[in-house]
Amino acid sequence: MPSYEDMVLGGLGRHADNTALVATSGHEPLAILWGGTRFERWLGQEIQSLEVERLSADIAHGIREITQNALQSRTPAATHCIRARQGTIESTGLLALPLANRQGVPFVLLCIDGVTSRLDLVDAIFRATNQGMLALSAVRDDEGHVSDFTILALNEGAARLLQRPASDLCLQRLSSVVPNLPATNILQRLAQILDDGGRDSFEFTYPTTSGRQIDFKVEIGCIGDLLAMTLADISDVKAREASSRLLFESNPVPMWLFDPESLRILRVNDAAVAHYGYTRQHFERMTLLDIRPREEWDDIRRVVDRLTNVDGLSSFWRHLRSDGSIIEVNTFARTITFEGRSAVLTAAIDVTERRQAEARVAYMAHHDALTELPNRILFRERLEAALADLPRHGGELGLLCLDLDNLKLVNDTLGHPAGDEFLREAASRLRHCLPAGDLVARLGGDEFAILHFNMEGIQDTLALAARVVEAFNRPFAIQRQQIVSGASVGIATAPANGTTTDVLLRNADMALYCAKAGGGRTYRLFDVEMDNRLQAKQVMEQDLRQAFVEGQLDLHYQPIISLLEGRITGCEALLRWRHPVHGHIPPAEFVPLAEDIGLIEPIGEWVLHRACREAATWPEGIRVAINLSPAQFNSGKLVDCVSSALSCSALDPGRLELEITESVLLLKNEATMTALHRLRDLGVQIAMDDFGTGYSSLSYLRSFPFDKIKIDRSFVHELGENKQSTAIIRAITGLGKSLESTTVAEGIETIEQLEHLRADGCDEVQGFLLSRPVPAAELKQLLATWHPDRLAL
Known part of the structure; x- marks a missing residue:
């Protein structure tokens, strides 16, 4: 029986011209044993056990790659073999089929797949680059002298840079493309390159039809009687250079360039001339040492010796002006290339006045x-x-x-x-x-x-x-x-x-x-006792904070009774704190402390919500009175807090009374008065507490229409004993009637006080005689059992 490869090769038929048989070893191709005529033409040499190593590098690389892929995968493999030939790039598709012979050594059948494509390499580069490329042919006169050049070919980059279509430029004379060309030495330079057979580069400015000028960098090379020209747009570079010169020359900061080896000043700007007082000619004959005191020369030499590719070096120096005065400057330096050599650009900022100001600032x-x-x-x-x-x-x-x-x-x-x-x-x-x-x-x-x-x-x-x-x-x-x-x-x-x-x-x-x-x-x-009191205060501060967090604070309620009707019309919410060690702490001790440490605002918000929530469970018509601290007005959140408490408790705003003292009105300003009116707009009632104890109570009554006036307990305490107190109470109750404000007397402890207040026309009263402040649970029982006859004591 014939072997498998004999059967394969014998069955190729008309495809045999495109194929070749490759012997391998260890997945590497060794030699081409046989090949068809087209395959030989593609290789460019006859095949008679042709070793792969004798092939050109590009062909050998492609064959190795496809052979390894086919043998490793044991399946057909495909690739494109790329090679350069006489300025042309050829791309040929190859197909590899793995085979086996009688001895089991693998062979690979290679087949040219499709048509070989060719690409002119020079033309591809010519078209791909963004640089302008032109081919120029010399135009000679009767005596053989070059008089002009013809553009034989150009790429799209050149057409774009010259801002004209390539079809308009091809076969045109260079002098007709570049305006004013004869007035320049460009034709002479091109002719010289052609005669010398060398290369050259230069710059020139090309005026476009739009009026804009383009700066070109031109590189020329001679090829026989032709010139190859490349154009590069360097307009941005030239603009940056012009800007740099302008920045240097017109900069208000004194600047100069110096040679780091000789220390000679190479260039100086106008600002340096004006600030230092030297003429430009004198300045540019000086060295870096000449503008410094002699005692600093060694220091400047050491600094300059270390200058290598300086970028943003900052130093502090003393400089000499032409009049001999010394100024203090901060210098900033960097290395640049100037006229083909390394130089150091230095900017000097006079900080003499600033240093004097700094000394003043240090004093201040x-x-x-x-x-x-x-x-x-x-x-x-x-x-x-x-x-x-x-x-x-x-x-x-x-x-x-x-x-x-x-x-x-x-x-x-x-x-x-x-x-x-x-x-x-x-x-x-x-x-x-x-x-x-x-x-x-x-x-x-x-x-x-x-x-x-x-x-x-x-x-x-x-x-x-x-x-x-x-x-x-x-x-x-x-x-x-x-x-x-x-x-x-x-x-x-x-x-x-x-x-x-x-x-x-x-x-x-x-x-x-x-x-x-x-x-x-x-x-x-x-003395030490002061320290003890302070430490005790600090301990109480901590305890108060903890009491608020842990819910140790509570509200008690003292009934307010109408003298006319004998019924309870409201209850004043009073804050209470029972300390786990010290027992009952009077509000007069811990409320001012809460104000001092900034705790009164959250406590006040808690009181509002708690009191409104509990008052909502009382019988209709009974109001709750809550004292406000000046700190709550200062926060700017009071109105929103009251609104939230009413909303959360569903309490009728008319059943809420807010009591303020004259200390709130001592802060009298637009924000305070605005807050009071906004509270009134919510529907709540506003009462002035401790009336008569301040300096300007009457003026406050004029500035805001209070719903209720509370007579301070100090006047009530002296009723019947002090004629002045009796007269003051009678005046306050009369004032309340005139202003249509309810008057309330607090601190009632005796029947005599009660009778005096009734006779003087006071509207409402509260005090220990009628009821002490009681917890919320006891208040409900008190409200349920209260009878007007209790006023007939």
């Missing part, structure tokens, strides 16, 4: 601009230094912290310029109080501090504090007005009250707090 950083006194930073530094020297030199050190009174009043009534004058006068008075060597500083606002050296005992420091208080008790003459001020002083001494800055300042502040709490215009010396 440690001094108060308004009073010229040392500020908190310098005072702290001096205090730390004094405490560090204390163990070495012995003695004592006094620290006095003080606050001034009425600065806000001066600012609000006379304006901030008057407030500034007040502070300058205060600083002057403090300077006059001090013995030599002491230091006074303004810490900020109306806060000052004194560092008292060379103490001769505590009495010496107390005497200084007394002088300060006395100095501020004298009126200030500000803008032709007498301003009565005052000062509170807190004193701490070292080492008795502390040996570190923080401890001493803390203790002096604590003593100042006690002086202010005692009414002000006095001084206090720190």
Whole structure:
């Protein structure tokens, strides 16, 4: 029986011309054993056991690749064999079929697949590049001299750059394509290249038909009697160069170029000439050393020796101007290429005035601009230094912290310029109080501090504090007005009250707090009990925060009774706190604390929601009264909070009364009054609490129509005993009737007080005589069992 390969080869028929048989070893082709006539033509040589290594590299590469693919996959494989021949690129498809002979050694049958395609390589490059390419033929006169050139061929890149169709340019004379060509030396240069048979490059400007000029970089090469020309548009490069020159020459910053080897100044701009005062000719004869003081020459040499490809190097130097004056400059340098060689471009920024300003700023950083006194930073530094020297030199050190009174009043009534004058006068008075060597500083606002050296005992420091208080008790003459001020002083001494800055300042502040709490215009010396009270306050702060988070706060309600009808018309919600260790904490203690630590706003929001929710369960017609803190007005969220509480509880807005004190109206401003009117628009009632205890109650009644006026308990307490209190209550109830406002008296503890209020025409009352504040659960029982006869005590 014939072998498989004999059968395959014998059955090729007319396809035998396109095929060849390849012997292999280890998946590598060794030799072509047999091939058809077309295959031989494709190879370009006769096949007689032709070794693959003897083939051209491009053919051998293609055969190896397709043979390996066919043998490894054991299936037919296909590829394109690419080869370059005489400037032409040929692409031929090959198909490989794996075979086996009697011995089991694999063979591969190669077959040319399809038609070989050819591409002119030069033409492909000619058409593909974006650069302009032209072929020029010389035009000679009768004597054989070159007079012009004809464009024999060009690519699309050249047509695009010349902004004319290729068909219009082909076979045209170069002089008819490039305007004013005879007026240039371009034809002579092209002729010279043709005669010399060499190469050249140059630049020229080409005016387009649109009026725009294009800068071309031209490269020329000679090929026999032809010239090959390439064009590249360098307009952007030229524009950047022009911009760079303009940036250098017209830059307002002094600039120059210098040679890093000789240090000679090569170019200088107008700004440098004007700023340094040298003429341009003089400047460009100088070296880098000539504009620097001699003592800095070694430094500049060391810096320049290290210059290699500088990019953005910044340095600080002193420079000499032509008049001999020295200026301080920051220089910025970078290496550039200038006229074919390396140079360093330097820009110099004069910082003389800035450095002087920085010195002023450094002074101002440690001094108060308004009073010229040392500020908190310098005072702290001096205090730390004094405490560090204390163990070495012995003695004592006094620290006095003080606050001034009425600065806000001066600012609000006379304006901030008057407030500034007040502070300058205060600083002057403090300077006059001090013995030599002491230091006074303004810490900020109306806060000052004194560092008292060379103490001769505590009495010496107390005497200084007394002088300060006395100095501020004298009126200030500000803008032709007498301003009565005052000062509170807190004193701490070292080492008795502390040996570190923080401890001493803390203790002096604590003593100042006690002086202010005692009414002000006095001084206090720190003692340990102050610290104990402060620590107790801090513990209470933490406990109050925890109490709010853990729900330890509660609301009790005190009934408000109508004297006319004898029924309960409302209940005042009162905040209560039962401490797990200390028991009942009076609201007078923890409410101001909540205001100080910023907790009153969330507590107030909780009270609103809780009280509205519980009031919604009471009988119709019974209102709930809730006290508001000034801090709730300051937040700007009060109206939204009230609206949310009413919405969540579904309480009729007419059943909610909001009680405010005169301290809220002391903040009288547009925002406060707007908030009050918005609350009124919600339908709630507004009551003024503690009426008659402030300074301007009547003016407040005029500025806002209150629904209810609450008479302060201090007047009620003296009913029947103090004629003035009785008269005040009678006046308030009469005023309420005139203004159509309900009057409420609180703090009723005796039958006599009740009868006086009834006789004076008071509308409503509340107090221990009628009912103490009770929890919500007890209130429901009280509301259910209340009878008007209880007023007939």
